[in-house]
Amino acid sequence: MNPRALAVWVAAVLLLSLGSEDPILRVLTLGAALAVLVAHRRVETRLRPVLWAVGVAALLTVLFNVLLSHTGQTVLVSLPGWLPALGGPLTLEGAAYGLDLALGLAACIVAGVSLSLVVESYQLVDSLPALLSRTGAALGAAMTLVPRLGHSFVAVREAQHMRGWRPKGMRSWTAVVVPSVLTTIEGSVLLAEAMEARAFGSGPRTALTTSRWRVTDLVIAATSAAAIGGFIAALVFGQLPAWQPYPALTLPTLSWWPALCCLGLFIPALLP
């Protein structure tokens, strides 16, 4: 996929998932983001860690909202008032709103992750305008650090295990986490040093290749742009559904115009 077409699609997902609090639209947007990621991720990439991260982030969002909102009429349980911040009623409305936030957050994470799982970091760098090429190269280098941390963690855990380390509670993990983080930080310094030594930033950059547009890329960019336009029009003309779980939980209503915009985001998943 052309990285510029992907960038337009990601922008559309971000706008549609953050621009409305309607859970139906957020479910559709998250569905589209997952479908595109599954259909277009590079063969060597792994989906499971992403799904885990999204799941944990979503769970924490719901949990925090339930524990901290204390608003709504349907009380599930009450915590004692002497508990700082947590004390008070925990409500069904708080849980519903937390779930809604989690859906939006998950859609944003999945869309953002697709930038690194669908295209290579160098493709993103190449697709940036010349003015931003240095920033892009630095960004590309930064994107390699996350897999480096993962690699380092696995290597250190293995090596420590062979030295007799066994996980016994949270504190024991410092023997793995500390060297992993230190190694990654050290690696970042070495990388910065190496980039400097390889003339990065010494003058205007050029690129070995430039990304090409295929017909399917044009379709993706056009439908994503149409989704953005349609959603903004719906916003301007007051066609966006206004869902609020507080004070009493109500079911969301389907609004066809913005829903069609969300459905348009599924199109990249249907294209080769």
Added chain:
Amino acid sequence: MTEFAQFEEFGYCYPESERFSLDQITFQLGAGLTLLNGPSGSGKTTLLRCLNGLVPHFHGGQARGRAWVLDQDLRLTSTRRLAREVAMVFQEPESQFVLATVRREVAFGPENLGLPANEIADRVAVALQSMGIPELAERRIATLSGGQRQRVALAAALAMRPRLLVLDEPTSQLDDLGAGALQLECQRLASQGRAVVVAEHRPWRVEAPGSRHLELNQGSITATGGSRRAPASVGARPPRSLGPSAWEVSELTVGHQAPVATSINLDCHQGEVLCLTGPNGSGKTTLLRTVAGLLRPLSGSVQRRPGRCAYLPQEPGGVLHQASLVEEVSQTIRWLRLDCSPWPILEDFQLSSLAGKDPRDLSTGQRQRAALAAVLVGGPEMVFLDEPTRGADPTSRQLLQRVLDRLAGEGSAILVATSDTQLAQQIGDRVQELASGQLRERSQRAA
């Protein structure tokens, strides 16, 4: 003679260090190949970093005396400016990779020079060809072996077509073919009137007729002169008496997803040192990790006798995380509940004087010894070492050999994966070569 660099009573001290890493250095660097020799921690890497301005510009610290590189005053010229004509390959090449695939990584330098796309493509193809890795062009760097990565880093430097090429331990993970390709390339650059400076513990792998040597010790140049020869191969060592089999693999297929080696039948006896050699990317690390129980075999069986396994990974720095070297070795003792002192193994690796230092403040060669001490303490029953002489000076190699001899004498079964065929011949009771997915015996000490 064209001067590529000139140092006059130059000294440098890293920030927060009490000692000058380089002290009153005076030398001139001309065209051709210059080899920088010296023990681990002697200041070789620091001197190399001066040649492209990383020292002092990137690291800070205190510099004194005068130095010019390519007619530029070192103190006034930034690294990125020098880097347009000075290319460097670091001691740990895996740390210098910016992008994910080989072709793009090699193109990164020429892209920074602002060259047109067709010239970049041409340079990338030529550089990959010179290092003998054109078939790796589309591979992801994460899937390459240590030796293949080292070749990619060298190709990336060559693609810059520098006037001055600076290489820090460039053959530490290279097989003989890769070292030969690098030697040819150094000769070619020298014949074009360019300068190549190489810090290398096995200088005979890269040197050419007319090479110049600089000897560095404790931050000072102690000697200059001509060629070094490879040490003569060791005479026949009496064969060791072997115990029963410590581990055995049969009809083994190893690999991460696709097989890299098949139909492997191999065993190692108590008291035996078995060396595994083979070209870069042949699967030595994968086989060693499978035998050590760190990777599942794709098919076949691995049987190990009960007992402790010690494992040294190819990048050992990551295991070191304690505040001092003695704490690092003591940590293994605590984890394994061993009844021994950390000092004998530190003494074996001549690390006692560094025992109070943070392992991360040591040079690469010293770190390698520190990691070996941390994993080998207490006499493990089975030992698995992956490229244990990476960045090791001759003294460290001798120390390792002595420790492995002792461990084998005490009954340890030792498997060493190494691209250093000379080391394999020196320490191995048996040497097996892994190539094209198959294992074959290269040598066996007469019983």
